[in-house]
Amino acid sequence: MRLRVATFLIGLSLAALWVDFAGAQSSWLDYKGTLKDVSGNPVTGATPVRFAICSGGDASTAGDCGGGGTVAYEETVTVNPDPAGDFALMIGQVGGLDFRVFDTPQSLFLQVTVNGETLLPRKPLSLGADSAAGSSFQLQSVASPSVRGLLSGGRLRLNQPTGSNRAANFWIAQNTVGANGTWLLSSSATAPSLGFFNLGLNADVLNLMPNGSVGIGTNAPTERLTVTGNVSSTGTVISSTGFRVGALQVVDGGGQWVGDPTGLVGPPGPKGDMGDKGPQGLVGPKGDRGDQGPQGLVGPKGDRGDQGPQGLVGPKGDKGDQGMQGPPGPTIHSVAVCGVVNTITFCGPGPTVGVCGSWRAVGSAFAPCSLTSDTGSCSSNFVPTPTARGLCCVCAP
Numbered sequence: 001m002r003l004r005v006a007t008f009l010i011g012l013s014l015a016a017l018w019v020d021f022a023g024a025q026s027s028w029l030d031y032k033g034t035l036k037d038v039s040g041n042p043v044t045g046a047t048p049v050r051f052a053i054c055s056g057g058d059a060s061t062a063g064d065c066g067g068g069g070t071v072a073y074e075e076t077v078t079v080n081p082d083p084a085g086d087f088a089l090m091i092g093q094v095g096g097l098d099f100r101v102f103d104t105p106q107s108l109f110l111q112v113t114v115n116g117e118t119l120l121p122r123k124p125l126s127l128g129a130d131s132a133a134g135s136s137f138q139l140q141s142v143a144s145p146s147v148r149g150l151l152s153g154g155r156l157r158l159n160q161p162t163g164s165n166r167a168a169n170f171w172i173a174q175n176t177v178g179a180n181g182t183w184l185l186s187s188s189a190t191a192p193s194l195g196f197f198n199l200g201l202n203a204d205v206l207n208l209m210p211n212g213s214v215g216i217g218t219n220a221p222t223e224r225l226t227v228t229g230n231v232s233s234t235g236t237v238i239s240s241t242g243f244r245v246g247a248l249q250v251v252d253g254g255g256q257w258v259g260d261p262t263g264l265v266g267p268p269g270p271k272g273d274m275g276d277k278g279p280q281g282l283v284g285p286k287g288d289r290g291d292q293g294p295q296g297l298v299g300p301k302g303d304r305g306d307q308g309p310q311g312l313v314g315p316k317g318d319k320g321d322q323g324m325q326g327p328p329g330p331t332i333h334s335v336a337v338c339g340v341v342n343t344i345t346f347c348g349p350g351p352t353v354g355v356c357g358s359w360r361a362v363g364s365a366f367a368p369c370s371l372t373s374d375t376g377s378c379s380s381n382f383v384p385t386p387t388a389r390g391l392c393c394v395c396a397p
Helices: none
Strands: 003-010 017-020 026-037 047-055 070-079 086-091 108-114 117-125 138-141 154-158 170-174 183-187 194-198 203-208 214-216 225-227 243-245 248-251 335-342 360-366 369-372 377-380 388-396
Touching: 026 108, 070 086, 335 369, 335 377, 360 369, 369 388, 377 388
Parallel strands: 214 225
Antiparallel strands: 003 026, 017 026, 026 086, 047 070, 047 108, 108 117, 138 154, 154 170, 170 183, 194 203, 203 214, 243 248, 335 388, 360 388, 369 377
């Protein structure tokens, strides 16, 4: 029974090219095919298939890598197609495909042999030549061809589609040849832009502009970083020039708030030093009298004060009850009496009752005055008024 591969697909996109960066420059090619016999019936049994990558030669000349080509890589595997004859595998996982196989200026072809029968034409692999302007994907070496592989200084080149007028290609490359080189994304255009577009959302996700500005959620950033949407951070946002809202500076480079202070209440600061005593304020209005406080403790008895001036004669009181007869006193020859009286009172008998009463007056004088009797003396310095005067009398029985 003769076999043929009726459907043949080689992945030539980045999704179909696998590179093991942890290994020694090993890589794989994603391959899908369908096995059918000459009658078009699917082949479902275990079938040996040889894959060879031919360097040079052509697509149609018979023979192993015919047309002057050489076998750059080969492996033989057993495939088990599904009921429709379809199978898929990764070329390079069995024999260890070295990525440097693609680092050549020669044309590359994938040759498939099923049960000893080489299937023609061979499938070209547009990997390797700088001159392949119409190709969509190329692998190149920064250094001379076949000297350094991609992992030690090469680059990936995505050519523009045939018929495109953008005149620019996209590169994934290292900035220097060597194990410590940095991988770069670049373009051959004078002012390239690099963008990430979400087809599901039909929206820009990330854009890198020719001037170095970055737009997240926008393809027209106006600042070094422009974000359409909210920004969340679990770290510290650092700026040496402060922060602004629109054109308004709100925090300066020193971290001080310079925006509108309305509504801002900061934490209380430390207590300041006591200021100088201010001038005496105006006397306020007299307050209401407060309630009387409780009586204080009795203080110590003070020194006896000086005798005050003679007070005015008060009104005559009611006549008291007659007291009991006292014992006879010593014989009195005369008594000195001094005081303040009204202007019509005298010592002896007169128009009114005199100071001496029923006694006779043996001496009298108006203040200032001083008189002496058998029993003592008295004086008066009362200053006369229109209704009163001082009077000194000596009375005898």
